[in-house]
Amino acid sequence: MFGGLKERLQAARNRLSSSIGAVVATPVAEPVVPHLPPAAGTTEPEKTAAPGFVEKVKVLVLERELIVSDKNIAEALSELEMTLLESDVALPVTDAIIISVRKNLVGRHRKIGESVDAMVVSALKSALLEVLGKGFDLKEYINTHPRPVKILFTGVNGTGKTTSVAKIGSYLHKQGFSVVIGAGDTYRAGAIEQIAVHAERIGIKVIQHQEGADPSAVLFDTVQYAISHKIDVVLADTAGRFHTKSNLMNQLDKIKRVMKPDLVIYVDEAVAGNDAVIRAAEFDRTVGADAIVLTKADMDSRGGAAISIAHTIGKPLMFLGVGQSYDDIIPFDPAGVVDELLDGA
Amino acid sequence: MLDNLSSSLKDALKKLAGKTVVDRAAVDELVKDLQRALISADVNVKLVMELSKAVRTRSLDEQLPKGTNVREHVLRIVYQELVRLVWASTEVRLEPQTILMAGLQGSGKTTTTAKLARYFQKKGMKVAVICADTFRPGAYDQLNTLCTKIHVPCFGNPAEKDALKITREGLVALKDHELIIVDTQGRHALEADLIQEIIDLNIITKATHRWLVIDAALGQQASEQAKRFHEAIGIDGVIITKMDGTAKGGGAMSAVAETKSGIAFIGAGETIDDLERFDADGFISRMLGMGDLKALYEKATEAINAEDVDMNAMMKGKFTLRDMYKQLEALNKMGPLKQIMGMLPLGNMELPDGVYDVTSTKMLRYRIIMDSMTPKELDEPTLINSSRMSRIAHGSGAKPDEVRELLKYFKTMQRTLKGLRGAGAGGGKFNMQRLMKRFSGQQ
Numbered sequence: 001m002f003g004g005l006k007e008r009l010q011a012a013r014n015r016l017s018s019s020i021g022a023v024v025a026t027p028v029a030e031p032v033v034p035h036l037p038p039a040a041g042t043t044e045p046e047k048t049a050a051p052g053f054v055e056k057v058k059v060l061v062l063e064r065e066l067i068v069s070d071k072n073i074a075e076a077l078s079e080l081e082m083t084l085l086e087s088d089v090a091l092p093v094t095d096a097i098i099i100s101v102r103k104n105l106v107g108r109h110r111k112i113g114e115s116v117d118a119m120v121v122s123a124l125k126s127a128l129l130e131v132l133g134k135g136f137d138l139k140e141y142i143n144t145h146p147r148p149v150k151i152l153f154t155g156v157n158g159t160g161k162t163t164s165v166a167k168i169g170s171y172l173h174k175q176g177f178s179v180v181i182g183a184g185d186t187y188r189a190g191a192i193e194q195i196a197v198h199a200e201r202i203g204i205k206v207i208q209h210q211e212g213a214d215p216s217a218v219l220f221d222t223v224q225y226a227i228s229h230k231i232d233v234v235l236a237d238t239a240g241r242f243h244t245k246s247n248l249m250n251q252l253d254k255i256k257r258v259m260k261p262d263l264v265i266y267v268d269e270a271v272a273g274n275d276a277v278i279r280a281a282e283f284d285r286t287v288g289a290d291a292i293v294l295t296k297a298d299m300d301s302r303g304g305a306a307i308s309i310a311h312t313i314g315k316p317l318m319f320l321g322v323g324q325s326y327d328d329i330i331p332f333d334p335a336g337v338v339d340e341l342l343d344g345a
Numbered sequence: 346m347l348d349n350l351s352s353s354l355k356d357a358l359k360k361l362a363g364k365t366v367v368d369r370a371a372v373d374e375l376v377k378d379l380q381r382a383l384i385s386a387d388v389n390v391k392l393v394m395e396l397s398k399a400v401r402t403r404s405l406d407e408q409l410p411k412g413t414n415v416r417e418h419v420l421r422i423v424y425q426e427l428v429r430l431v432w433a434s435t436e437v438r439l440e441p442q443t444i445l446m447a448g449l450q451g452s453g454k455t456t457t458t459a460k461l462a463r464y465f466q467k468k469g470m471k472v473a474v475i476c477a478d479t480f481r482p483g484a485y486d487q488l489n490t491l492c493t494k495i496h497v498p499c500f501g502n503p504a505e506k507d508a509l510k511i512t513r514e515g516l517v518a519l520k521d522h523e524l525i526i527v528d529t530q531g532r533h534a535l536e537a538d539l540i541q542e543i544i545d546l547n548i549i550t551k552a553t554h555r556w557l558v559i560d561a562a563l564g565q566q567a568s569e570q571a572k573r574f575h576e577a578i579g580i581d582g583v584i585i586t587k588m589d590g591t592a593k594g595g596g597a598m599s600a601v602a603e604t605k606s607g608i609a610f611i612g613a614g615e616t617i618d619d620l621e622r623f624d625a626d627g628f629i630s631r632m633l634g635m636g637d638l639k640a641l642y643e644k645a646t647e648a649i650n651a652e653d654v655d656m657n658a659m660m661k662g663k664f665t666l667r668d669m670y671k672q673l674e675a676l677n678k679m680g681p682l683k684q685i686m687g688m689l690p691l692g693n694m695e696l697p698d699g700v701y702d703v704t705s706t707k708m709l710r711y712r713i714i715m716d717s718m719t720p721k722e723l724d725e726p727t728l729i730n731s732s733r734m735s736r737i738a739h740g741s742g743a744k745p746d747e748v749r750e751l752l753k754y755f756k757t758m759q760r761t762l763k764g765l766r767g768a769g770a771g772g773g774k775f776n777m778q779r780l781m782k783r784f785s786g787q788q
Contacts, residue, residue, distance in 0.1 A: 086390045088564035091381060157587060157615075158451030158560060187615075190455075190487025197482030211490075242590040269451065273387030273564025275592035282591075296450060299533040299566065324480070 006341045008087060009124065012080040013342065016105075016120045019076040068108050077102060088304030090277040093131065093311045100127040121342050128341070131307050132334035136291045136316040138168075139175055141263070142233060148180075148226035150234040150259055152219075154252060154287060155267035156279055157240030160295035160321060162191060164267050165237045166198035168293075168319065170326040173202060177232040182222030183208035184215040184255065187239040195237055202326055205231075215239065215251065216258040223259050236261065243282035252287045263290045265318065268309060270297040276305045277312045284313040295321035298328070306332075368415075369405065375419060376401045387595035388430075389568045392602055396426050430602055437609060437622070439468050441523040443516075443550050447543055447574055448558035450531030453586035455484060457558050457612055458528040459491035460620040461584075464610070465524050466497060473522040475515035476501030477508040477546060478530040488528055495617060498522070509545055516550065527552070534573030547578040556582045556609060559597040567596030571603040582609035585623070589613040664759050667723040670715045710743065711751050717741040726755060 077098055084094040104123035142149045151168075153161045162185060169179050181199050183206055185191035192208050199206040207222040219236045226234045236259060241248035256264070266289035268276055283289055292313075294306050297320040310317055317332040376397045383393045403422045409415065444461065446454045455478065462472045474492055476499060478484035485501040492499035500515035512527060519525055527550055532539035547555060557571060557580045574580050583604065585597040588611050601608055608623040715723065717740030722728050729737070729752065731745075738745045 082390060085384055086565055088387075088566065091385045156562075156590060158453055160451055188487065189490035190483035190485070192483070193486040194481065194483030242587070244590055269562075271449065271564060271566045271570075272560075272562045273567075273592070273596055274385045275387070275562040275590065276564070278591045279562075296533070299449060299535065299570075305564065 008083040009341050012076070012083045013117075013120050013124060015076040015079055016073060016124075017117050019073050068105050070102070070106050073102070073105055084304065084307075088271075088273055088276075088308070090274045090304075090308040090312070093277065093308045096311060097127045097131060097307075100130060125338055125342055128307070128338045129334060131311040132338065133310055133314065133316050135331070135333050135335075136318040137331070138172075138291075138318060142172075142177060145262060147230070147232050148223065148234050149232065149263070150223060150226075150236065150261045151263045151265060152236045152238065152255065152259065152261035153265050153267055153293075154238055154283060154289070155240060156242050159240065159267050159269045159272075161185070161240060161267045162195050162198070162237050164293050164295055164319070164321055164329070165195065165235050166202065167321060167326050167329040169199065169204050169235050170202040171319075171329055172233055172235075173204060178230075179204050179233045179235060180222055180226050180229075180231045181206045182219040182234060182236040182259075184219050184237045185239040186211055186213045186215050186218060191237075191239065216255045219255055219259040234259075243279045243286065249286050256287060264288050265291050265293055266309075266313075266315070267293045267295060268305065269295050269299075270305045270320075271299050272305050274308075277308050280309045280313050284315070289313060289315050291316050291318040293317075293319045293321065294332075298322040371415075372401060372404045372419065375404075379423065383595060386593035387562075387564045387567070387599075389565060389595075389599035389602070392430065392568075392599055396430060399426050430598060439465070439470060442525075442553035444524070444526045444554045444556060445543075445547055445550055445552035445578070446526065446528050446556055446558060447578065447580070448531060449533050449560070449563070449570060452531065452558045452560040452563070453612060454478075454531060454558045455488050455528055456491070457584055457586055457610075457620070458488060458526050459495070459497075460612060460617055461526055461610070462492060462497045463495050463617045464620050466495060471521075471523045472526070473498045473500065473519040473524070474526045474528060475499075475512055475519065476528050477512050477515075478528055479506050479508045479511065480530045484528075484530070491617065508542060509549060512546055513549055525550075534570045540573070540577050543574075544577050552578075554582055554609075555580050556584055557600060557604070558584045558586055559600050560592070561585050561587045561590065561594040561597060562592035563596035563600075565596070565599075568599040568603045571600035575604040580604040581606050583607070584610045584612065586612040589615075589619070665724050666715060666718065666726045666755055667720075669755055669758060670712060670723065710747065711754070714738075714741045714743050714748055714751055726752065 080101065081094055081098050084097060085091065089097070101123050104126065105119070108119065153165055155161050165181060169181055172179050181195060181204055183192045183195045185195070186209060189211070192211060196206050196208060205225075207218060207225050209218045209221075215238060219234075222234055222236065225231070236255075238252065238255065239248075241252065243249065264287060266280060266283050268280060280289070280292075292309055292315055294309070294317060297306075306317055306320075317334070319329050320332050322328045322330060379400065380393050380397045383396070384390060388396075400419075400422055403426075404419050407418075407422070409418050446458055448454045455476075458474055462474050465472045474488060474497060476485045476488045478488075485499075485503040489499045489501065498519065500511070500518055502511055502514075505511050508530065515527075516525065527546065529543060529546060530539070532543065534540065546552075555578045557574055559567060559571075563570075571580065571583075581604075583597055583601050583606060585594045585608060588594060594611075597608065611621050611623050613619050613621065714737060717737045718729075722733065722737075729748075734745050734748050737743075738748050741748075
């Protein structure tokens with residue numbers, strides 16, 4: 001899924017390792033031979049042959065440890081920065097990650113024999129984990145909260161709210177929960193038909209009004225239906241809206257007042273660029289968001305948007321949408337993803 | 346629209362303002378700011394690197410043309426390089442043709458198909474659409490609903506699963522229409538069978554144009570996706586959608602560079618008329634804060650008659666409630682005020698937020714209130730005292746407070762226009778316009 005990002009991170013990691021690894025041969029206190037990694041390709045340790053073998057050994061023997069300096073890793077870090085930017089990690093978030101990695105590495109004393117690789121991996125890992133936060137276990141949440149659990153889906157146009165509602169509906173249905181969907185997108189032509197067809201296929205009841213109806217009313221009815229039929233989960237679809245349209249955001253506010261959702265899920269797409277950060281922050285500010293669903297992750301192997309959004313609003317990623325069928329949704333597990341990203345090679 | 350990008354670019358350029366000699370350090374700094382600005386606008390990182398390298402070399406190597414200062418010189422280079430990046434505007438001819446829509450899921454193909462149908466219909470063409478999206482539930486309903494509203498025939502069959510069959514039948518059924526738009530299912534470049542489907546669709550429709558619909562928020566992925574679509578069917582135009590959000594469309598820019606095509610249209614709004622022609626010069630100019638009079642002009646001539654709004658009279662000085670009435674009427678046809686203002690050459694000027702703070706429903710209220718005013722009051726708004734105010738409120742079914750609010754809005758508008766005029770006379774803010782002229786002369 002995040003294959004592309006993984007590949008790039010591996011490269012960046014090797015680069016960092018070799019930059020630091022080269023320090024072994026070039027003690028920090030040797031200004032005569034400035035360590036200049038070539039612009040492209042790998043760092044070549046042969047460059048450091050200059051100080052002479054005897055001298056090198058002397059320093060190593062006397063000091064027994066080395067300090068990683070800013071200079072050693074500057075170039076590797078700027079390459080990591082490019083890597084992240086190319087993977088759609090938004091600019092401010094990239095800055096944050098770079099700062100975290102740098103802080104983690106610079107000034108660290110490295111004992112002879114300690115693996116360079118392990119050091120780099122742990123720095124990158126903690127930076128990424130810090131950004132991605134904890135995951136969100138929906139099943140656990142539903143089990144520990146009074147029924148019906150009301151879940152409201154929000155997001156801008158065309159990110160895949162309706163499809164995600166259907167997929168999550170199917171997922172919960174398979175987990176043995178009873179589910180009802182509220183067709184709260186009464187604006188877009190064909191939206192009600194879309195969710196109705198989805199629901200019919202997965203065998204879930206949909207509460208719908210006609211096109212142009214007040215979404216608050218639809219969703220209120222859905223909640224009432226769930227209460228009287230003892231349904232476990234209410235999934236509330238809404239029309240896509242831009243965070244810049246204040247009247248539509250007010251409508252969302254009204255929906256929140258009327259149906260009192262337990263969870264507000266913000267849906268965005270993995271292919272979004274820097275704007276993902278802006279709109280996520282705006283949605284979080286105006287209507288709030290408890291968790292994130294990231295769609296179209298199969299389109300993009302880089303996964304930068306996941307990192308950007310999670311970092312910006314500090315809310316957990318709950319699901320990833322990875323394809324066209326109902327089963328193409330996977331619960332997001334940050335530790336697992338980070339391990340996978342930095343694993344191997 | 347492109348607010349953030351232009352403000353960071355403006356900051357970068359400001360740093361060069363007072364300089365008379367091209368200063369290496371200052372150029373380096375500008376290039377760095379430019380890189381950051383473009384990357385945060387989602388322009389492809391590699392493209393940004395190429396562009397900034399070119400700007401840097403040219404800024405340092407090229408001789409400063411006589412009569413320009415460093416800032417103008419560098420700005421000109423930045424502008425030219427950016428224009429080169431978005432290539433040329435795609436030509437849209439009003440002749441019989443078939444247009445095939447392609448794009449990722451959720452990029453807005455169906456909405457754009459309807460908007461395009463509306464656009465060509467308004468130009469007097471006989472338009473029809475085919476819904477070849479057989480996958481997404483409700484796709485046909487959506488397109489059909491939109492098309493029924495504008496009385497454009499929509500061919501499709503929600504029960505049929507074969508997109509090629511529908512399209513073949515559709516082409517036969519709609520053969521007496523001049524322009525046929527084929528809406529397709531969303532797909533991405535990694536889905537081999539769907540890519541094959543669109544290749545087949547391209548063959549059987551013999552499409553005149555194959556337009557790629559790109560969400561303005563699309564990030565670094567844009568280049569890659571555009572490349573694959575281009576390899577498959579040869580994209581010859583790009584439509585950017587959702588430009589009414591905060592996304593800056595840099596991804597679409599990369600897609601254009603990748604396909605060596607141009608941006609045909611920009612979609613910016615939820616209603617069927619929210620589609621405008623793209624003009625590369627205008628797009629970049631707006632990004633650099635130089636205004637885009639041409640697009641405004643195009644839009645204005647289409648929506649209103651010349652006598653409706655006398656821009657010149659307005660800019661010259663006398664601005665009465667009557668003018669505002671006409672203006673509101675015209676604006677209603679032209680789109681939100683902020684969009685219009687974005688097209689005016691206001692340079693670095695910031696307009697007070699209050700000016701934009703009028704939604705279309707409010708505009709309608711305002712017009713109703715103004716309908717209850719006497720001609721004298723419309724010409725001389727200062728006449729309106731509290732007793733007149735309550736009469737107007739009574740007549741229009743509004744509250745006196747609303748009348749007061751309207752007058753307050755009028756005053757803000759008046760002040761803003763006065764400010765514009767002052768700036769024009771001083772020559773400061775409109776320098777940009779002169780600069781623009783120079784660009785076109787010297788290129």
